[in-house]
Amino acid sequence: MLRSEFMNELERLLKDLPEAEQQEILFDYKEHFEIGKQDGKSEEEVSDSLGSPRSIANELKADFHINQAKENQSVNTISKAVIATLSLGFFNLIFVLGPFIGLVGVMLGLYTATLALVASPIFILIKIIVSSDPGILEALFVMMTTGGLGVLLSIGMIYVTKAFYFVIVKYLQFNLKIIRGDNS
């Protein structure tokens, strides 16, 4: 691969990173080619020793998205971190996606339960109006209990959601560490 081919390929693959980040990265590889030239190496020799732009880009993207997810904990950044980690290899499909889907499932279950509890007074109210059941007082108690539980659970879920993000980010970082075998 010629220098221009290597650099164009790398630039293309880094497209979704912020402009400043891209420039910094490309600068490093440009410098590498420059010094290689001074060292008497051909462009092909330098790009051969650098390795494939794809694997370099995949790693840089995974690093970037993991960092983003750490700084700005949103579903968007976390999913991008997961996807970027997945692109590092098949190995991660089981180790990242498996537990991730499991956790998402648990969270969805909890959200559904909370929603059902919060909405329960409305359904009980409808039932009271529709049916001529004499147990109105009883129904009102149930309504207050489940509704109250729903509100408490909602508050709890805010904390659980925060913890969930934290765990996912930690898990992704742990995963990258295992994959790379480094400590940074």
Add this chain to the structure above:
Amino acid sequence: MNPQFKKGVLTLCVMVMASKKDRYGYELANSISEKFAISEGTVYPVLRRLTKDDYFTTYLKESQEGPPRKYYRLTESGKGEMLELINEWRTFSDGVERIIKEGLTDVEK
């Protein structure tokens, strides 16, 4: 050698090399690849990560032969991390070495 394992070793190597004096990327990549086979391009993501973690600081310095080069300097916290990594590496390699020795004496018997 497993590429993931190599990346871990790479982190240790660049830190140790930069602890003696400030180094530029090409120099680090090139001298490591002379000792064992790596894709030199993988050194830069490692350097970026270590810089983001504040284990390295960087600065540009003019060179006589061409454009300025980006130098990497190991910070104090970088030194601490390096010593920890060296310890881990020694424990690991001593362990492997002992297993190999024990394994080989069995074969030789």
